[in-house]
Amino acid sequence: MSSFGFKDFAEALAETKLSGVSFVGQAKNWGTVAEAKDLIDAITNCKTLDYLHLEGNTLGVDAANGIAEALKKHPEFKQALWKDLFTGRLKTEIPQALMSLGKGMIAAGAKLTVLDCSDNALGPNGMTGLVDLLKSPTCYSLQELKLNNCGLGIGGGKMLAQALTECHAASSSAGTPLKLKVFIAGRNRLENDGAKALAKVFGIIQTLEEVAMPQNGIYHPGILALSEAFKLNPNLRVLNLNDNTITAKGARHxxxxxxxxxxxVDVNLGDCLLKTTGAIFISEVLQDGHEKLETLNLGFNEIGAEGGLEIAAALHNKTHIKDVQLNGNQFGTDCRDRITELMLEYGKGDALGPLDEDESDVEEEENDEENDEYVDDETEGEESEGEYEASEDDGDEIIGINRNSTLDEPAPNDLSWKKLNDSVAFVSEEARPNTVETFCNTTVPTLAMFNALEENDKVAAFRAFLQSIPEEDYLVYLVYSILKCSVISxxxxxxxxxxxMLFNDCYEFAEKTNQVKRVNNFFLYQLGLLKHEDKNFHLVYDIKACRAALQHAIKKNSIPAEARSTFELFLNNC
Structure with a gap:
């Protein structure tokens, strides 16, 4: 977190002059108007209602109607602090309650500056309860919007973006354009499409000072869109994209x-799979300027020694730096010692956080164990879990599914599936949104994930997603999508x-681009039909299921004749 400066002190001092009603943390259950009488009376009797702080209680529709009537008498109302307000309520209740509260504020002619609905299970359905409010004159004055941990999903993110876009257009026409400063929407499963939609809004508003969107399952395409929007918000002070999958490719943008x-002032890119190349991209732009920087978090990013030293060197002129988090990378002992020495030389030793967790030690142990256990039997490792990484050197790896951009030389797997899956931002299967994109970006997706997909026409859904992938990466996504569907076939x-159907598409594209041989070799390696030269290469997928799917594709003529002959030769001799 950034330090508490003079501006913060002035704002805090101003807040002490505000008056309002607070029932924070009282665990009240306001279901009916009668049950909310104390609250409604407090609002009604408050001479100047600058804020209404209701965090840690639970509100029903009937009680919300009563509160809305009381709010109609307070045009001076500014801060709706409604965090954690709907625990235990039905999904149908939340949007109705929010709509009612919004109508009360709109009727009063209130001018909101802060709207905080964090830690409420809104989802796309609940988001409908905020749309009219966000588009109304009541929000033309909005400066802080906080929707952290609301489960908005892609749909809710798009609805939010549309409402803010309309708000900005209407407020601009009224001569008072929306000047949003703080936007917080972490843990909302926005993914790429949600991030792209919001990025368009950010590019329109251009007044942001703080953006926090951690743990949203955002990959390179979403990061690219956000990066372009951030360029149009030069006054941004706080940027938190923790636990998204930025990778080196996204880090460049x-x-x-x-x-x-x-x-x-505060940059948090921890647990974003930046790797060494990504860390160097970030370090290079921090070398000169950025004199106000106080906090930098690049922890748990699989950054190697070269990247670690680049980060330390970039901080030599940061006179205000107070907190640097680099733990959980792959620096090694010598690099950690050198980073500590450099920070001390710069007079910033106190700012450096602990470096006691270093993944390079773990990785070396895992690699040693893998080397010891490797045997020549082609079927060994059939049940193993792993992730093949693209090289850091090109800065263009695509993380989340096993892939190699050239297909003919898959890189060895040196990460366990769970470790990588956690770093991609989804810890449990229940937490993952049910989209084709998530399915394809999960290392080993399950039948439950496939069955949970909303689309009736699964073939069309997969093709639609794959067609959204840049052409240079299309074939890579395609071949891995085939394997992931084959595992549960x-x-x-x-x-x-x-x-x-994807086998058809794959070989049609491979023939057009002269990559049939590469595709053949890729499948032969992944199905254990051809031994890879690198002894650290291990099988990830259920090869029996994948081989059965391949044989079915051969029977259905989904594979061209020359490739069929190749596969049949290996299958008949395995």
């Missing part, structure tokens, strides 16, 4: 935006059908 944002005829 984000670095360009950071170069523009010279007022940054024994249990699901629908998944088998998807894999067959």
């Amino acid at each position: 984000l670095a360009e935006a950071i170069e523009v944002m010279q007022n940054l 024994k249990e699901s005829n629908e998944a088998l059908e998807v894999s067959q």
Whole structure:
């Protein structure tokens, strides 16, 4: 967190002059108007209602109607602090209650500056309860919007973006354009599409000073869109994208935006899979300027020694730096010692956080164990879990599914599936949104994930997602999508059908681009039909299920004749 400066002190002092009603943490259950009488009376009798702080209680529809009537008498109302307000309420109750409260404020002609509905299970359904409010004159004055941990999903994110876009357009026409300063929407499963929609709004508003969107399952396409928007918000002071999958590819674009944002005070890119290349991109733009920087979090990013030293060197002129988090990377002992020495030389030793967790030690142990256990049997490792990484050197790896951009030389797997899956931002299967994108970006997706997809036409849904991938990455996503559907094809005829259609698409594209041989070799390696030269290479997928799906594709003529002959030769001799 950034330090508490004079501006913060002035704002805090101003807040002490505000008056209002607070029932914080009282665990009240306001279901009916009668049950909310104390609250309604307090609002009605408050001479100047600057804020209404209701965090830690639970509100029903009937009680919300009564509160709305009381709010109609307070045009001076500014801060709706409604965090954690709907625990235990039905999904149908939340939007109705929010709509009612919004109508009360709109009728009063209130001018909100802060709206905080964090830690409420809104979802897309609940978001409908805020749309009319956000588009109304009541929110033309909005400065802080906090919707952290609300489960908005892609749909809710798009609805939010549309409402803010309309608010900005209407407020601009009225001569008072929306000047949003703080936007907080962490843990909302926005993914790429939600991030892209919000990025468009950020690019329109251009007054942001704080953006926090951690744990949203955002990958490179979403990071690219956000980066372009951040360039148009040069006054950004706080940027938190923790626990999204930025990778080196996204870091390149984000670095360009950071170069523009010279007022940054707090930057949190921890657990974003930046790796060494990504860390170097960020470090290079921090080298000069950014004199106001106080907090930098690049922890748990699989950054190697070179990246660690680049980060330390970039901080030599940061006179205000107070907190640097670099723990959980892959520096090694010598690099950690050197980073500590450099920070001491710069007079910033106190700012450096602990470096006691270093993944390079763990990685070396895992690699040693893998080397010891490796045997020549082609079927060994059939049940193993792992993730193949693209090289850091090109800065263009795509993390989240096993892939290699050239297909003919898959890199060894040196990360366990769970470790990588956690770093991609989804810890449990229940927490993952049910989209084709998430399915394809999960290392080993399950039948439950496939069955939970909303689309009736699964083939069309997979094709639509794959067609959204940049052409240079299309084939890589395609071949891994085939494998992931193949893994569950024994249990699901629908998944088998998807894999067959994707086999068609794969070889059609491979023939057009002269990559048939590469695709053949890739499948031969992944299905354990051809031994890889690198002894650290391990099988990830259920090869029996994948081989069965391949044989089915051969029977259905989903694979061209030359490739069929190749596969049949290996399958008949395995």
